Amino acid sequence: MSGAILWNGVPVAFRAGESVASALARAGIHAYGRLPTGQQATVFCGIGQCQGCLVSLDGRLAEACLTPCRDGLGVASAGAGND
Amino acid sequence: MTERRVLVVGAGLAGLAAAVELARAGFASLVVDQAGAPGGAIHRQPLPGVAAHGLPAQRRRWRGLCRAVAASGDRIAILCGHRFAGIDADGVALLAGERSRFMRPAALVLAAGATERVVPVPGWTLPGVTTVGAIQTQLKTGGEAPAGRILLAGSGPLLCAAAAELAAAGNPPVAVVEAGRPFRHAADALALPAGYLAEASAFLARLVVARVPMRCGMRLCGIERRGDALVARAEGGGRHLDFAVDRIGLHDGIRPNGYGAAGTAVPVMLAGDAREALGARAALADGRRVGAALAARLAGRPLPPGTSPVLERERAAQQRLRRIYAHDLGARLAAIGDDTVICRCENRTAGDLRALGDDPTDRELRLRGRFAMGRCQGRFCGEWVRRLRGDAAADAPLGAVRLPALPLPLADLIDAGAPDEDI
Numbered sequence: 001m002s003g004a005i006l007w008n009g010v011p012v013a014f015r016a017g018e019s020v021a022s023a024l025a026r027a028g029i030h031a032y033g034r035l036p037t038g039q040q041a042t043v044f045c046g047i048g049q050c051q052g053c054l055v056s057l058d059g060r061l062a063e064a065c066l067t068p069c070r071d072g073l074g075v076a077s078a079g080a081g082n083d
Numbered sequence: 084m085t086e087r088r089v090l091v092v093g094a095g096l097a098g099l100a101a102a103v104e105l106a107r108a109g110f111a112s113l114v115v116d117q118a119g120a121p122g123g124a125i126h127r128q129p130l131p132g133v134a135a136h137g138l139p140a141q142r143r144r145w146r147g148l149c150r151a152v153a154a155s156g157d158r159i160a161i162l163c164g165h166r167f168a169g170i171d172a173d174g175v176a177l178l179a180g181e182r183s184r185f186m187r188p189a190a191l192v193l194a195a196g197a198t199e200r201v202v203p204v205p206g207w208t209l210p211g212v213t214t215v216g217a218i219q220t221q222l223k224t225g226g227e228a229p230a231g232r233i234l235l236a237g238s239g240p241l242l243c244a245a246a247a248e249l250a251a252a253g254n255p256p257v258a259v260v261e262a263g264r265p266f267r268h269a270a271d272a273l274a275l276p277a278g279y280l281a282e283a284s285a286f287l288a289r290l291v292v293a294r295v296p297m298r299c300g301m302r303l304c305g306i307e308r309r310g311d312a313l314v315a316r317a318e319g320g321g322r323h324l325d326f327a328v329d330r331i332g333l334h335d336g337i338r339p340n341g342y343g344a345a346g347t348a349v350p351v352m353l354a355g356d357a358r359e360a361l362g363a364r365a366a367l368a369d370g371r372r373v374g375a376a377l378a379a380r381l382a383g384r385p386l387p388p389g390t391s392p393v394l395e396r397e398r399a400a401q402q403r404l405r406r407i408y409a410h411d412l413g414a415r416l417a418a419i420g421d422d423t424v425i426c427r428c429e430n431r432t433a434g435d436l437r438a439l440g441d442d443p444t445d446r447e448l449r450l451r452g453r454f455a456m457g458r459c460q461g462r463f464c465g466e467w468v469r470r471l472r473g474d475a476a477a478d479a480p481l482g483a484v485r486l487p488a489l490p491l492p493l494a495d496l497i498d499a500g501a502p503d504e505d506i
Contacts, residue, residue: 015225017119017130022221025229030210037430042210044463046217046429047124048117048166049198049340051458051490052427061492065217066117080322 003071014069021046021053021064024075032064033077041078054078088113088160090176092167095123096363097355097370098146098194099159104374106155110365110381113186113271114159115178117166121149124196124216125363126135126260127314136248138282139207141408142301159463167195167343168487175502176349177487183495185502190350190377194370197337197356198462200414201237203433205423206306207333211313215245228254231329234315236260236303236407239336240283243297247286250293257328259295260317262302262335262415263408267314272404278364279400298324302415306331334361338478342462345487352377361397368393416470426464443472455481458490 004011005045014023021043024069032041032055044052046065053064056076064075089105091098094116114121118180120128126145129135135142152159165180176186199214201207215237226282228249233256233426235242235249246259267274290297301319308314312327339359341353349492352358354367354373368391379386419425421434431453439452446452454468455461461481462467469477 015130016132018225020197022225025221026225028230032210039424039427039430040210041373042208043213043217044208045199045214046220048489049459049462050427054458054490055381060494065220067214068164 005069005073005075007075018069019065020067020069020075025068087189089190091192093194093196094121094161094195096366099152100367100370101354101374102159103151103155103193104371105378106158108378109156110378112502114161115167116163119163123159127223129226130224136223148452149230168489169343170347172347179491180494183499184498187502192352192354193341193344193357195340195362198340200335200338201333202335203419203423203425203467204303208424209306209308212306212331215241215332218332219245222252228252232257233330234326234328235332237334238262240404241334243286246295247289250289255293255295256328258298260298260301263410264299265407268407271407275403276400296438300341337498342484343379345484350380361401365394365397425467426454428459429453449482
């Protein structure tokens, strides 16, 4: 399956089986929104160990690097509310 | 009730090899992996329609293991897209994923591979700066190199390997900044096993053809964002070099990822890189060894030997590699300024660490300093906190693993329901 995820409402195309982080990286999106620490959330380890890429996926907090894309998946910054 | 299964965490070389040995001895196992397909870091499977990667010998090794798994029939079940979130004192394990569930395994094999070490440098938290492993993951699954100018920096043989893979994928890095001086250790290099030498020469040949400069004896001293670019400054041998790039991959070796192996009521064994970071060749042998040892333990038979000729050979080779890439890590750490972030999760700096005084206890490091208290539980700061304080035991974790071992929505715990005897 391929299609588009919605990064803050904007469609970002993905390839079948691709992770959210991979689709965003190919679209040039590396900064996932400001964390309570002042840093940007972003991919660092790419294998689910650093938790740096936590995003809100249809309202549920998960690692962008581990979660596969599906058509219409809403991706947004985790935001300070989820700290 | 059916016999309880062994829980194997990680469907890479070590985990699957352990499951195969357990199956041969009559024990069933459930192998969980966080990825969408088995393979682990080395044999990470490409997306549909993407060509397989890796050298022919590596692919043969993987296919052989897959055949052995298939021949084990229903004694091996593989559950992908699920993560091991820890096991409690009573032996109840939590698997998190699409359908989270608790499980009471007969025993636990932790074969979750390695974590990358990255020496902190100012700017390492900026978007676009990742581990080299993250770049390799993108390359292996998507079959294409990340776009834009890439710089690889740190130390160790993975830098050259990743640079060669990027070159083969059509986007060689602008440079490799290597803190060691590997080309000055010819005697050690020539004494490496033939397989290592063949791989290294294939990689170096690609780097020469792609004209990738190797800047040896240099280290990054800072990364800044300037406009659209990440600007990294390297220093060493009395000179400075600036690189304006789009992506930076950092890597300073690997360490075992044994997180989640807290004391529990059932036998726990670590296998492969999660036990001792010796690489792919050793992971297969170690998985077999651990599977056989656990089967003996569960059957009440005497345990087989704790090592094997393959493990001994790979351990010696890794020691040799460490000598080849040796450099003054102490000087790199001493150069870390007070405003450099050490703990990425909570933005705690070297200055915050130094402000805790000369000899803070582990408890003070955690509760006053907040080190190892964030979401990653110290996976990426623990060693540097220890080393900056001059601790001899640099690998000792800062405090016990907190369960769950990864952030989970409460809904996952509620959905998981009651522990199943067998799932």
